[in-house]
Amino acid sequence: MNHIVSIINQKGGVGKTTSTINLGCAFANLGQKILIIDLDPQGNASTGVGIENNDRDNSIYKLLNERNNLQHYVKTTKIENLDIICANVELSGFETEVAEVKNRAFILKEILGDLKEKNQYNQILIDCPPSLSLLTVMALVASNSVIVPLQAEFFALEGLTQLLKTINRIKSSLNKRLEVEGIVLTMFDKRNKLCSQVEDEARKFFGEQVYQTMIPRNIRISEAPSHGLPALVYDKYCAGSIAYEKLALEIIDKQKKF
Amino acid sequence: MNHIVSIINQKGGVGKTTSTINLGCAFANLGQKILIIDLDPQGNASTGVGIENNDRDNSIYKLLNERNNLQHYVKTTKIENLDIICANVELSGFETEVAEVKNRAFILKEILGDLKEKNQYNQILIDCPPSLSLLTVMALVASNSVIVPLQAEFFALEGLTQLLKTINRIKSSLNKRLEVEGIVLTMFDKRNKLCSQVEDEARKFFGEQVYQTMIPRNIRISEAPSHGLPALVYDKYCAGSIAYEKLALEIIDKQKKF
Numbered sequence: 236m237n238h239i240v241s242i243i244n245q246k247g248g249v250g251k252t253t254s255t256i257n258l259g260c261a262f263a264n265l266g267q268k269i270l271i272i273d274l275d276p277q278g279n280a281s282t283g284v285g286i287e288n289n290d291r292d293n294s295i296y297k298l299l300n301e302r303n304n305l306q307h308y309v310k311t312t313k314i315e316n317l318d319i320i321c322a323n324v325e326l327s328g329f330e331t332e333v334a335e336v337k338n339r340a341f342i343l344k345e346i347l348g349d350l351k352e353k354n355q356y357n358q359i360l361i362d363c364p365p366s367l368s369l370l371t372v373m374a375l376v377a378s379n380s381v382i383v384p385l386q387a388e389f390f391a392l393e394g395l396t397q398l399l400k401t402i403n404r405i406k407s408s409l410n411k412r413l414e415v416e417g418i419v420l421t422m423f424d425k426r427n428k429l430c431s432q433v434e435d436e437a438r439k440f441f442g443e444q445v446y447q448t449m450i451p452r453n454i455r456i457s458e459a460p461s462h463g464l465p466a467l468v469y470d471k472y473c474a475g476s477i478a479y480e481k482l483a484l485e486i487i488d489k490q491k492k493f
Numbered sequence: 494m495n496h497i498v499s500i501i502n503q504k505g506g507v508g509k510t511t512s513t514i515n516l517g518c519a520f521a522n523l524g525q526k527i528l529i530i531d532l533d534p535q536g537n538a539s540t541g542v543g544i545e546n547n548d549r550d551n552s553i554y555k556l557l558n559e560r561n562n563l564q565h566y567v568k569t570t571k572i573e574n575l576d577i578i579c580a581n582v583e584l585s586g587f588e589t590e591v592a593e594v595k596n597r598a599f600i601l602k603e604i605l606g607d608l609k610e611k612n613q614y615n616q617i618l619i620d621c622p623p624s625l626s627l628l629t630v631m632a633l634v635a636s637n638s639v640i641v642p643l644q645a646e647f648f649a650l651e652g653l654t655q656l657l658k659t660i661n662r663i664k665s666s667l668n669k670r671l672e673v674e675g676i677v678l679t680m681f682d683k684r685n686k687l688c689s690q691v692e693d694e695a696r697k698f699f700g701e702q703v704y705q706t707m708i709p710r711n712i713r714i715s716e717a718p719s720h721g722l723p724a725l726v727y728d729k730y731c732a733g734s735i736a737y738e739k740l741a742l743e744i745i746d747k748q749k750k751f
């Protein structure tokens with residue numbers, strides 16, 4: 236219970252938010268109780284599950300400051316079994332505001348400790364911003380594991396080694412239990428030879444860590460957020476939704492073996 | 494001379510680096526002397542102009558610490574008239590390291606002051622990371638203007654209003670001369686109705702600020718970085734290269750009217 240996973244990659248636009256929303260929805264459809272934590276000041280995950288901008292007063296920013304009373308910040312969504320703690324732009328000031336605070340890297344871990352006794356969620360997914368700053372470090376310290384979306388592009392592949400080094404550094408200094416659950420190829424276009432090259436390189440270097448399931452580039456996925464819905468709700472039978480459902484099953488299968 | 498432009502958007506993966514490299518190359522081909530400053534710890538702009546990872550000792554991180562001797566950090570590239578100050582992962586520690594330093598937002602502006610007397614470059618393009626943190630604030634304080642790449646997707650459009658608010662905040666508090674030169678639509682796919690919707694919204698809200706020239710989604714653009722070349726060199730006649738050359742002419746034309 237309460238398996239905490241960070242969806243992370245410092246490279247921008249690789250599908251972190253899209254994976255958090257659609258995996259969250261796929262796990263919820265399988266009967267798991269899921270909490271998404273939006274840890275990006277852009278608030279894209281909150282938008283993607285339909286939380287209006289003017290309905291985000293009880294945001295993760297306020298919770299990180301209050302450090303207590305987590306239930307007050309949890310919102311239900313239109314999707315059964317899927318809750319969220321949303322984010323707004325106030326969060327972008329947090330890092331500077333706590334620069335002097337000792338042990339600031341542990342703030343989120345302490346807050347999520349509250350959940351431990353209650354066994355309320357099967358999984359907690361944290362959508363990280365595109366950087367290796369304090370917000371991301373807090374997520375890594377609070378997590379049991381990470382899932383890394385890897386866009387099938389050259390710049391994204393180049394950044395992966397650096398990311399895994401950072402994760403290992405956090406593991407040895409701040410969070411011994413942290414594991415890399417897996418790497419998922421996103422926006423994969425079979426017709427584009429660059430994508431196949433990235434896939435080959437990723438499987439060569441990272442082997443079993445790369446999931447068999449790949450997420451195809453699929454227009455319906457990028458249309459869904461404008462309707463405030465995960466792709467799995469907006470268009471359940473599109474190639475993107477089917478891929479995320481398959482990925483959810485592969486992840487659960489692999490988690491059982493952990 | 495020495496017109497300093499930040500290429501900025503806190504949304505990740507919208508084409509900041511791709512636009513910096515290819516606009517830089519297009520301006521250089523038109524006979525302008527151009528300096529690119531890579532201000533992203535990912536170092537993608539440095540990779541995109543062919544600077545190897547092991548050749549980045551004299552990086553922007555060292556220059557920001559030394560605060561002097563800028564010429565020492567400038568590297569020439571394979572492209573005539575195009576120089577770069579490169580970045581490496583050390584840069585990701587900079588923000589925490591200077592958290593106590595007074596007036597840290599002005600560090601880059603002071604360093605670029607050195608160039609003012611020498612009139613060495615027509616334009617200086619700063620490739621910003623996907624965040625509104627100190628590195629981005631330093632770039633905005635040091636710049637005359639900004640160019641905003643806008644990916645033709647819903648999440649990217651949603652973040653634009655917030656970005657323009659931040660730019661205005663910096664303009665009124667730290668840099669009175671800062672202007673928005675323009676907004677350029679990137680990864681535009683005519684067949685995708687979402688792209689046309691984003692274009693319509695952008696032109697409706699931001700009018701003349703949106704350039705007429707749009708950059709099409711074009712596989713050759715995403716292949717070029719793996720060869721360490723701008724698309725304009727890798728494949729001069731592909732749709733992406735032609736679009737960046739047209740955009741460069743439109744920008745210069747508009748700059749004359751400033």
Ligand SMILES: Nc1ncnc2c1ncn2[C@@H]1O[C@H](COP(=O)(O)OP(=O)(O)OP(=O)(O)O)[C@@H](O)[C@H]1O
Pocket residue numbers: 246247248249250251252253254275279363364365421422423450451452453454456457458460475503504505506623646647648649
């Ligand atoms: N498989 C896909 N097919 C088509 N479009 C996709 C796919 N996955 C994501 N997108 C679109 O690509 C853009 C980037 O995805 P997303 O915002 O999820 O990435 P991110 O890593 O969370 O970005 P950031 O670094 O800004 O947080 C979005 O507009 C999204 O709708």
Ligand SMILES: Nc1ncnc2c1ncn2[C@@H]1O[C@H](COP(=O)(O)OP(=O)(O)OP(=O)(O)O)[C@@H](O)[C@H]1O
Pocket residue numbers: 245246247248365388389390391504505506507508509510511512533537621622623679680681708709710711712714715716718733
């Ligand atoms: N017009 C285009 N057509 C096709 N691919 C593109 C285009 N522009 C950029 N790309 C690709 O999309 C990805 C994202 O672009 P890029 O890295 O330039 O964005 P960025 O905003 O600099 O990202 P970050 O937020 O991580 O700094 C890259 O892999 C790049 O090669």
Ligand SMILES: [Mg+2]
Pocket residue numbers: 251252253275279362363364
């Ligand atoms: Mg995101």
Ligand SMILES: [Mg+2]
Pocket residue numbers: 509510511533537620621622
């Ligand atoms: Mg970039």
